Amino acid sequence: MSVDESPTSPLPPASSAPGPAELPPIQPFGDPMLLIESSRPTTTFRYAGTVVTASWVAVIVAWVLGTNVGVQIGLQAVAWILTISGWVLAWSLNAARRAEAAELVAIEDLIALKRYDQAGPRLHWLLLRPMRTHEGRLRALLLLATLLSRMMHYDDALVVYNELIDTERVGGPGGAMVKLGRAMALLHADHLYDADRAINELRRLIDRGGAGAELRQMEIEAGLEEELPDGLDSELPTEPSLQPIDTVASGIDAMTLAGLRLVELYRDVKTGHTAEAMELFHTHRDTLRRGLGHRVAEAHALVAVAYDRANRPADAARAFADATALQPMPELLNRYVEVRPLIAKYAPTPAPAL
């Protein structure tokens, strides 16, 4: 059914050019490299605690060993000043770290709720100054890359993703998310050759046991395996599992696997391999919906594009209706330009009126 036949369709008339209805406001961040550099934690405060403690010990020793009463009174006063300043320093550093962590949680929440216009300036401000902790900075950079991708600044997002992968070498569950984000951004930015390499890298990660196994490998390399109980080492798969990976993935790896399938689906749509896209969707439908939750709407939308190109309008209409039942249409249109032509052909599934 054409959208024009739908009396409740919120879409523009067919004569106007199809386009996104609600684009998020653009918040230019400037050069992302500037934020990457400016957010590096400084070493100013790193040694301050050690200096204050060493001075305190020296003064106490001099006070105990000293014989001159006047000098002792002076040293006593200095010891008190150092003690108080040490406490103030420790308290202020802790307070600053807590405030930074709370700000990161708030920004993460805003991005999850798609309040990009509110999250952007706060993240920009946070990254403009040296951050308190290395972990906090990595998390902020991941949020920046996510935000830039959502706002369709894919080349800028790639700069941040590359920094996280190539320079910071982020691994484990966070690393899997970063690699997925980069693969998707590469596809959006039409770097198809690099995207293919990124997809193969993700496949190898899954074959090696997923993000959990990668994390475990990183712990072993860092020497943490000594703290683990005997026998647990054997849990690390050294060779690819013989079971189909879709059936063994759970938790964070289910998300990684579903993300990988979505990226592969988008690649197939992007490169015109419609038959492969349709087959991938049907083979991995359960994996996609288990790992992606409501974002499985994106897979439905992409397969709708494939059906449409394969001249199967009934299937395309059903897939498009399913996609728009799970996610608002403007969001899908903003994320995938390939979906935009479908709004002139197929009816969405609007939410009922309140």
Added chain:
Amino acid sequence: MMAALPIPIPADRAVARARVAILIGTLVRAVILCGIVAGLAMVTALKLDFAGTVTLLASVTLWLMLTIRTARNQQGLRRVGLLLETRRYDEAEQVLAETLDGFSMFRAPVLQALHHLAGLRRAQQKFDQTRVLSAELLRYDSRPQSSRAVRLLLAESALELDDLHTAHATLTQIAGEGTLRETMKLTELQIDYCVRVGAWPQALENLPWKIELAELLPAESAAQVQAMLALAALKLQRHDWAQWLRRRVELLVDPNPLIERRPILRELFLQ
């Protein structure tokens, strides 16, 4: 010397061990503080400069040493969150047992270990143990703002165990603004509670916001929340909403396991 905790750690043994650890930590802190006060008194009031200074330095040194030991004991706890996230439950349990077995001068690491253990039991669907552990945690910190996460655990385990009185009491005590994750969990539990007691209008209150939150949940939770909202809509004769929400649920999960977990939802899918 106390015997090491067995693995898996029984909830009652963990609670008993935590109580002993907190008591020992409190006593040690009290002794050291007494030493510091005595040292200061000797230096200032009794003019016993050398003895007072030695007492003072010994007390401060002991405090520092035990604080460092506590921090070392606590180091493993930092990994537990990640271990739980990647479903490495055996390793997480081992770290928690080591933390509870070790010395801790402060109660925060002990309570954090108990909290992680409660989270682990929740992930393992052992809700009776989650309830015991979260109730114990509330004995130490019952402030509405800081105990939100623990109260959410307690409310969820109570709901899973069909203890609606505890669930109601706990949910009504949760106050203030939490993180998005806490808000999502709270909304999920409130809807679950409302549906179980047949409070259909309350379940549908602020519906767009509830749907927005449900969309952020993992597939199974998102489906369960929206299935319950669909049931509430059906009860209130809002068939358009019931149909739309049910379609979303069917696109997200297979309804059969959902009905098995929440038999009340059978009515929705029989339509």
